[in-house]
Amino acid sequence: MKINENLAISESGFLFNPTTGESFTVNPIGAEIIELLKEGKTDGQITEMLLKTYQIDSQTLQKDLHDFNDILKQHQLLEPNE
Amino acid sequence: MEKKHYERPHIIKLETGMPGKFGMRNDSPPTTHIDGVAVKELVAGYGSPLFVISESTTRSVYRKAYKAFSTRYPKVQFAWSYKTNYLSAVCNIFHQEGSWAEVVSGFEYDKAVANGVDPAKIIFNGPGKSTEDLRKAAENGSLIHIDHLDELYTLTDLTGELTRKPLVAIRVNMDTGIYPMWDRFGFNYENGQAWDAINKIMMSGKLELVGLHTHIGTFIMSAGAYGIAASKLADLALGIKQKFNHDIRYIDMGGGFTSKNTLKGSYLPGSDTNPSFDDYAEAITSALVNSGFKPDNLPLLILETGRALIDEAGYIITTVIANKRLSTGRRATIIDAGVNLLFTSFWYQHPVTPAQGFSQYREENALYGPLCMNIDCVRDSITLPLLNKGEQLVIHYTGAYNLTQWMQFITLRPKVVLIDQDSKTHIIRESESVTSVSGFEKTPDYLNIIK
Amino acid sequence: MNKPLITIGVTGLNAIDSPGPGVAVIRGLREATSFDVRIIGFAYESMEPGIYMHDLIDRTYQIPYPSAGADVLLSRLEYIQSREKLDVIIPNFDAELYSFIKLEDKLLKLGIHMFLPTISQFEERHKVNLSEFGKKYGIEVPLGKAIFDSSEIFALQKDFDFPMMIKGKWYDAYIAYNMEQARTYFNKISAKWGLPVVLQRFVHGTEYNVTGLGDGNGNTVAAVPMRKQFITDKGKAWAGISIDDKKLLAITRQFVSETRWKGAFELEMMKTSDNIYYLMEINPRIPAWVYLAVGVGQNIPEALTNLALGRNVEPFTTYDVGKLFIRYSYDMIVDRSEFEKISVNGEL
Known part of the structure; x- marks a missing residue:
């Protein structure tokens, strides 16, 4: 899976998908994750980086990340690799 | 370097009409403290879920209600409705404030006596009094409100064995323009049943008719209906005066006032639209003052309001057990307090607030209790911050009926804590243990062996 | 002469095909001769067209839906007031009026004036109470009854006759031609809007509308009658014409003086x-077609503002008869960043 690279996220957490014309709001950690996905980081790398900055255990984080990925897929922000 | 507070990642699609960051500020601020005591501290000390009763709120709401009536009418008496909340600590707050007791069973009657209430200040209502209940109440000089003719005859028959004349009132039902009309309790006004019962009592000479009682329904959103009810009782009282030259001592308007809760399906919140004590007081007292009573001979006005006095003082503190996503993509939050503790969630949209501060992000949730039972839903749909497992929520306006109608179903019931006026906490009911349930069971010997 | 500058908050910016009155109200205020205005728009949703009409509205804030309750609304208005120093608010939605009426005293303490019906006027004129209302004030209304159970229709059919109107407490109305339909509509409406459901005798005829303004002492400050010329498939007027109907004006004045509206x-x-x-x-409240009244010489939004501020307002006595309003829609080009600001910050 791969994030749509054209996504524009503003500082206020407003996300616009130019391919579909849909708009979203995303919270700061969500924006951080999307930026990391755009940089091509793997889920493992992202988990590792977030564990360093946030007060959270790895189990909960992985569960939440998984759920977040599902929602990104549902909104067609994550696309299958070509 | 200190790590940042974690909030789970969240993304939400903006639809037309979807409120943005501000729209999400629609909800109330977090409830970090109740009467100056930190929610975290309460949970640490007493566990979760936890029922909390605020003594300050209980007293201040009572005083507001009393003032609404007593500033408009010279003789006012409240009687605490035991079925609404019969924890002794709660009852005794009301008794200290000057309330009599209003009971609807032999059990509640005994509880009121045990609380130290003068039997002459106990009103005994309801359709289910046993002969023994009637004998005891009559002998003690309590006020017996007769519900049906069978009860009237039973009590009349008992008088032969009694050392004193029973003090009675009749319960009257009537059309006050509200729906549904409660005609299953008492004697009907419009079709003459009530007048007939009054005549039977007066003619028999064996019972002392001291009052007239009505209770028009529950959660009545129209104060005007009480005005109609009060006028009809006043008419009956004046009829008694005319025919028998007998003065009744009191008119009991029952209860049924709304609390601040919002009924399911209402568009505007109940705290905005429900009538205030002043609205009810104005309707009732105007009707009585404008009726044919002589100014120096006004009957005592009794009110049995329960819900409106205690709902606001009750809280349930609950903890998030799990977050999950339903097949439709909706978010569901499971908490450790369900309909077993919150019977009233079947008809109210109880306000629910987080017990700690949160960012501005919110998500629409279904809020489920812990029971393995499909009915266990506290709120079908509520917008909440992004809660983590183990964080607390506070459910508001839970003081009425839940501590009497809660169910020992699937799990045990938690502690109830009272916060006094100095912000000190007291356990007023212990949490249940396995023996508080199975201790009453008896198993035949041959069923004690399962191997 | 220097005209005073007044800051006015206006709701109902949804100038869509079934429009809210806000944009029309603002046009009236912009044309006021007795004051200049700064207009603060109050929006519920980020796509309300008025938000993006910068020549009409100086700044817009999102406000909470009425279902959030008066307290939440008040705290939002306090925030807006701390930045905008509003003199007047003109609410334009039925559903929000209850909360604004409840907040009248508190808003006045913040320096915000309104000119709204009293709670009892607001309740009394409610669809459910219309029959009583007609009896009390001697105004002809169609026979109506609020019912709680569909079996009541059977007992009432000889009074009402078919066809009869079946109306919801808040919205929705159907014409039922037989008992079967009446029951179906009762169930449909009660499922959606709750009880009671209102039965109303069907009246054949031509529809007329009057918009006006009462001063609260029984005087009619403004009144303009209109006949719809063209309606949309939602029954909203897309064109209408001002008419001179003495009887209609007399009933309007009777309504205002009897109720002290x-x-x-x-x-x-x-x-x-x-x-x-x-x-x-x-x-x-003000209807969406109020700009016709402005156009024929009775600037109701201006007069209402002056009444709210406690100024003396001379009643209008004339208006141009035979003027039409014809509504049109208009496509604005809006940058994404504007939608972003109102969506994320609730302000634009």
């Missing part, structure tokens, strides 16, 4: 073939 209103009237006027509905 305070604030703006719209009366929906039905005139039968034998010239009887029935009052069908009372809307306790």
